[in-house]
Amino acid sequence: MEFLFLLVFVLYLGATITAMVCFFNLNQRLRLMARTLLWAAAGLHTSYLVIRFVVYGQTPVASQHEAVSFFAWSLAVAYLAFRWRYQVKNFAAFVLPLILALVLVALSVPGQVVDLAPAMRSWWMQLHGVLALLANAFFALAFCGGIMYLLQEREIKRKRMGFFSARLPSLEALDNLNQHCLTIGFPLLTLGIISGALWGRQAWGDFWQWNPKEVWSLITWLIYAAMIHQRFTVGWRRRRAAIMAIVGFCAVLFTLWGVSFFLGGDHPYAG
Amino acid sequence: MLAEKIACLGVNHQTAPVEIREKLAFADDCLSPLVQIKEIVGCDECCFLSTCNRVEVLLVGKAGDATIAAARDVLFADSGLSGAEAAQYSYLFTGSAAINHVFRVAASLDSMVLGEPQILGQLKDAYRLAIEHRATGAILHRLLSKSFSVAKRIRTETSIGGNAVSISYAAVQLARKILGELTGKTVLLAGAGEMAELAAEHLVAQGVAKVVVANRTLERAVTLARRFNGEAVVLGELASRLADADILISSTGSPDLILRKEAMTPVMRQRYHRPVFLIDIAVPRDLDPDLNDLDNVYLYDIDDLQQVVVANKGERRREADRAELIVAEETIKFLHWLENMELTPTITELRRRIDVLRDIELNRTLAALPGLSPEEKKAVTMMGTALVNKLLHYPLMFLKNSGAIEQKRANLSIFRKMFGLDSDHGSGDER
Numbered sequence: 001m002e003f004l005f006l007l008v009f010v011l012y013l014g015a016t017i018t019a020m021v022c023f024f025n026l027n028q029r030l031r032l033m034a035r036t037l038l039w040a041a042a043g044l045h046t047s048y049l050v051i052r053f054v055v056y057g058q059t060p061v062a063s064q065h066e067a068v069s070f071f072a073w074s075l076a077v078a079y080l081a082f083r084w085r086y087q088v089k090n091f092a093a094f095v096l097p098l099i100l101a102l103v104l105v106a107l108s109v110p111g112q113v114v115d116l117a118p119a120m121r122s123w124w125m126q127l128h129g130v131l132a133l134l135a136n137a138f139f140a141l142a143f144c145g146g147i148m149y150l151l152q153e154r155e156i157k158r159k160r161m162g163f164f165s166a167r168l169p170s171l172e173a174l175d176n177l178n179q180h181c182l183t184i185g186f187p188l189l190t191l192g193i194i195s196g197a198l199w200g201r202q203a204w205g206d207f208w209q210w211n212p213k214e215v216w217s218l219i220t221w222l223i224y225a226a227m228i229h230q231r232f233t234v235g236w237r238r239r240r241a242a243i244m245a246i247v248g249f250c251a252v253l254f255t256l257w258g259v260s261f262f263l264g265g266d267h268p269y270a271g
Numbered sequence: 272m273l274a275e276k277i278a279c280l281g282v283n284h285q286t287a288p289v290e291i292r293e294k295l296a297f298a299d300d301c302l303s304p305l306v307q308i309k310e311i312v313g314c315d316e317c318c319f320l321s322t323c324n325r326v327e328v329l330l331v332g333k334a335g336d337a338t339i340a341a342a343r344d345v346l347f348a349d350s351g352l353s354g355a356e357a358a359q360y361s362y363l364f365t366g367s368a369a370i371n372h373v374f375r376v377a378a379s380l381d382s383m384v385l386g387e388p389q390i391l392g393q394l395k396d397a398y399r400l401a402i403e404h405r406a407t408g409a410i411l412h413r414l415l416s417k418s419f420s421v422a423k424r425i426r427t428e429t430s431i432g433g434n435a436v437s438i439s440y441a442a443v444q445l446a447r448k449i450l451g452e453l454t455g456k457t458v459l460l461a462g463a464g465e466m467a468e469l470a471a472e473h474l475v476a477q478g479v480a481k482v483v484v485a486n487r488t489l490e491r492a493v494t495l496a497r498r499f500n501g502e503a504v505v506l507g508e509l510a511s512r513l514a515d516a517d518i519l520i521s522s523t524g525s526p527d528l529i530l531r532k533e534a535m536t537p538v539m540r541q542r543y544h545r546p547v548f549l550i551d552i553a554v555p556r557d558l559d560p561d562l563n564d565l566d567n568v569y570l571y572d573i574d575d576l577q578q579v580v581v582a583n584k585g586e587r588r589r590e591a592d593r594a595e596l597i598v599a600e601e602t603i604k605f606l607h608w609l610e611n612m613e614l615t616p617t618i619t620e621l622r623r624r625i626d627v628l629r630d631i632e633l634n635r636t637l638a639a640l641p642g643l644s645p646e647e648k649k650a651v652t653m654m655g656t657a658l659v660n661k662l663l664h665y666p667l668m669f670l671k672n673s674g675a676i677e678q679k680r681a682n683l684s685i686f687r688k689m690f691g692l693d694s695d696h697g698s699g700d701e702r
Binding site for chain 2: 025026027028152156157159160161162165166170171172173176234235236237238239240
């Protein structure tokens with residue numbers, strides 16, 4: 001199984017390298033190759049998750065390895081699903097390195113399954129993990145879109161059209177991307193937090209304990225809630241939305257890792 | 272060699288000034304020169320291209336001096352220039368240089384405005400005309416259709432045609448970068464001068480839905496607005512109208528600024544911070560340069576646009592260098608194809624002779640062994656065929672993959688001698 005995951009990593013690596021080279025030289029054959037490699041990687045990754053599910057009898061979102069690998073998988077699938085609906089020029093060159101980084105993290109931590117305390121074992125836990133990580137994937141897409149937005153805007157504002165201007169989509173397209181990602185990611189995050197609370201009640205008898213992970217989830221939720229609210233009421237879009245997408249994703253990452261690392265707490269993979 | 276049969280004779284903006292080019296403009300009639308060139312002795316295939324910047328004849332045949340001179344005479348027939356002058360103003364490429372030139376023309380690397388897209392369409396029209404009048408053959412078919420795919424490859428793999436090289440198109444391209452598709456957008460014109468009119472025409476052609484004209488005198492505004500089915504307002508309403516517009520083009524003759532940063536801040540709030548693209552083409556300027564510091568406001572004045580155009584031209588030249596590499600690569604590929612075309616007659620000839628030999632020997636053997644069963648006969652026949660194929664395998668490989676072109680030619684001639692392909696009595700029944 002470790003070999004299978006290594007193979008998944010190699011495929012993502014290949015896809016990322018081709019997409020990056022293609023970003024520079026715009027070769028269409030490479031673009032096609034990167035896409036094929038990504039499909040292969042995502043397909044193999046899916047079977048890896050299914051195998052883990054069948055062998056261990058639980059959705060692979062419990063350990064650090066499982067959560068990060070599932071995060072990477074969600075990102076790949078979210079990206080491919082987006083591509084199917086509408087295209088964002090050269091999006092792959094920004095999303096794939098992020099996927100690759102996540103897979104690399106998943107590869108570097110022990111892959112064995114954690115033996116959860118009986119109290120922790122629950123469908124709620126699995127549902128919570130899946131929803132929260134899927135939400136993170138959409139926020140990650142918004143984050144990539146935000147970076148692209150800032151790069152493109154910088155060149156337009158400075159009146160120096162250069163390398164990025166020719167390769168990135170219009171500001172309008174990037175802002176739409178931001179909005180789409182938020183409108184999908186935010187409900188998922190909300191449901192993720194609710195299912196987490198239900199699981200908490202089952203495991204510890206309390207919906208909410210104000211442990212660091214919960215506090216930071218709430219902070220993340222508030223950031224995205226503010227973004228959505230401001231977008232639709234006073235028009236926080238475009239540049240501000242792009243910056244907020246980046247800030248929001250930093251909060252997501254801190255909730256995922258920072259909390260366990262700096263603040264501790266008894267979330268399953270807190271260590 | 273086949274490559275040497277390809278020649279390209281022409282006149283373009285680099286070799287001849289416009290006074291000369293206009294004397295040989297065939298714009299309205301490409302057919303008669305095509306027919307005349309087709310009739311020239313030594314011309315097997317031809318294609319004739321005429322645009323305002325170039326006139327070219329593409330020729331496949333025995334490209335001797337007489338043939339070329341005859342083609343040149345057709346080109347300069349009505350120009351009144353002497354033969355020497357004609358030779359001075361025109362260029363001639365043969366062999367790989369001709370192939371290279373055709374690819375460069377198709378990819379717009381030889382154009383006056385580098386990367387302009389029209390030339391490809393004109394070349395396609397010329398090709399179509401040549402096909403319709405049966406002037407093309409295997410080599411030109413392949414060369415021209417290859418040149419179209421090379422042009423396409425260059426367009427996708429380099430950004431040679433990507434960046435605008437005229438001010439008005441640069442403005443449209445910027446508007447697209449900021450606002451996405453322009454369909455359904457509103458443009459506001461401040462000032463009803465000629466510049467504003469031109470700019471509006473350009474944007475309406477790009478799908479802009481609504482034009483509002485703001486002018487000091489309402490009368491002029493109404494006249495201009497009527498042309499675009501738009502709305503006319505007085506200049507004082509500019510700020511309030513800006514709340515609904517996506518693009519502002521300002522070209523008033525006002526000596527002072529007509530829109531200041533402070534006035535824009537409330538407008539942006541009113542617009543829910545939807546982005547706005549301000550284009551200031553007035554001199555002296557109409558719009559406060561500090562407007563560009565506001566979020567979601569993008570201000571370009573005439574110098575900025577000019578600067579973008581200059582930068583884009585430089586970018587195109589850089590991209591052209593990459594395109595030249597692609598052309599060089601494709602030229603080599605085409606030469607390989609030609610070389611293999613050249614081998615084809617030799618290979619078929621060899622195969623034919625050997626098959627004849629094999630049949631003769633088989634018949635002789637089978638006649639000497641009357642007692643064989645059908646299976647045994649079949650086995651003997653198969654042995655003959657297998658032996659021939661196995662023996663030919665390495666010689667044919669040697670012929671096909673033998674490096675440089677000179678080497679290939681030398682090998683071909685050795686090969687023909689070795690198998691006696693140049694002797695007339697080689698049909699197999701000597702001895």
